[in-house]
Amino acid sequence: MLNWNIEVIIDFIGAFVGIILTLISYYTPKAKKIKSLFFIRLGFIFFWIFMFMDGLSFLYLNEIIGLISGFFVVFATIFIIIGVNYTINENFNSFGLQIVIALAVLFLYLGFQPGAIEVKFQSGYFRVSWGGLFGILGMAFTGIAMLYLFYWGLRTWLNAPFLIKKEASIFLFGILIIFPFSFIFYILYLFEPIFLLICDVTVAIGAFIVSLVVLREPKLLYILPFTIYRIIVKSKRGDPLYYHDWSESTLNETIFTGFLNAVQLMSKEVINIGGLLDINLENGILILKESKNITVGLVASKSSKLLRDSVIKFTVDFERKFEYQLKKSITDMAQYETAFELIEKYFSNFPYNIIQSKKQELYLTGKYLKIPLELENKLRKIFTDEEEYQTIKAELIRSPLSFTSEFIRLHDELNNEIKKISDEDVKLIDEK
DSSP, rough: OOOOHHHHHHHHHHHHHHHHHHHTTTTOOTTOOHHHHHHHHHHHHHHHHHHHHHHHHHHHHHTHHHHHHHHHHHHHHHHHHHHHHHHHOOOOOHHHHHHHHHHHHHHHHTSSSSEEEEEEETTEEEEEEOHHHHHHHHHHHHHHHHHHHHHHHHHHHHHHOOOGGHHHHHHHHHHHIIIIHHHHHHHHHTTTTTHHHHHHHHHHHHHHHHHHHHHHGGGGGGGOOOOOEEEEEEETOOOOEEEEESOOOSSOOOHHHHHHHHHHHHHTTTTTTTOOOEEEEEEEEEEEEEOSSSEEEEEEEEOOHHHHHHHHHHHHHHHHHEEEEEETTTTHHOOOOOGGHHHHHTTTTTTTOOOOTTOOOOOGGGGGGOOOOOHHHHHHHOOHHHHHHHHHHHHHHHHHHHHHHHHHHHHHHHHHHHHHHHHHHHHHHHOO
């Protein structure tokens, strides 16, 4: 007879739903190419396979299947650690990973020792359980994986920028369900096996929440490795063509372009057309990409292969997209505004740090602001150039209310003075 019981049913349902959800997430466009998420999902898949094998060992009361299920816990732990390491440091190796691999060898050895796997009658049904040091190490592996997830979730939440703080809070909530909430029931399982059912259910719920929020907002995976501040594109003659900010910066595009020109002059012997150069700054790094018609500079907290690849692809597509404008040596930045599509294509997963709180004041550019028609007509008479008009309008809108009337009054006074001086000059000429 098959040993059907509540634990077998929960294991099978949890494993089936978990595997389906994780496999679907591999085909999500925004997240399918993220290396760190790839390893974390692989770790979850091994955990779901463990649950399935664990239920199977109970169903057939098979000690060998129970032993094999233990090894899947090891794989799950290793890949979760690798994924978290990639998320935090962009490097798979760590001291914790080395310890886990060393313990995995010991775990494999203990699994083939007498008493490692045994069939017991507990909680009203027969079950296959891990015994002795093998069982202790098995719990240790699970605890280590949960602890890594908790560390990752807490650091992500603490460092999350305001714009994705809500998603980071939901993300941390899912992590907290896994650790410490689920782990408490895992410890209680030592005294009463029924608590393992609660542990399995809560782990599945926590993993479900974590998976959904990461799929919805992949920027959570890029909070810790580095921060990108600004990208700027300039022509060969040194004219700024396009810039984009992810963080607050007091450096305007003209000054920054001048800095790039100076750096480029000093680096002619180092960087060639098609080359890539990293320049260490006091609080970050400048990644320079030289191409036939443009130079692209990206400022970030530190360099990474992902950022370098993104800069290269952005540069190639920028030249292709604006081939006509570049050949005609057009320097009007308005002609390159659609480069935002390339930002979305290659940098959409990186979080913005510009907005810090709900109380922060935000300003629209002049062309989106509405002012009284009388004032608009007055300003248009004063500033006939459209670009100058939009700039002045934006500045006046965010100035104190009294400043606008004072500005108009001062302008009229100056006009009267100029007219008066002109009239006097004309009078003097007539007298002569």
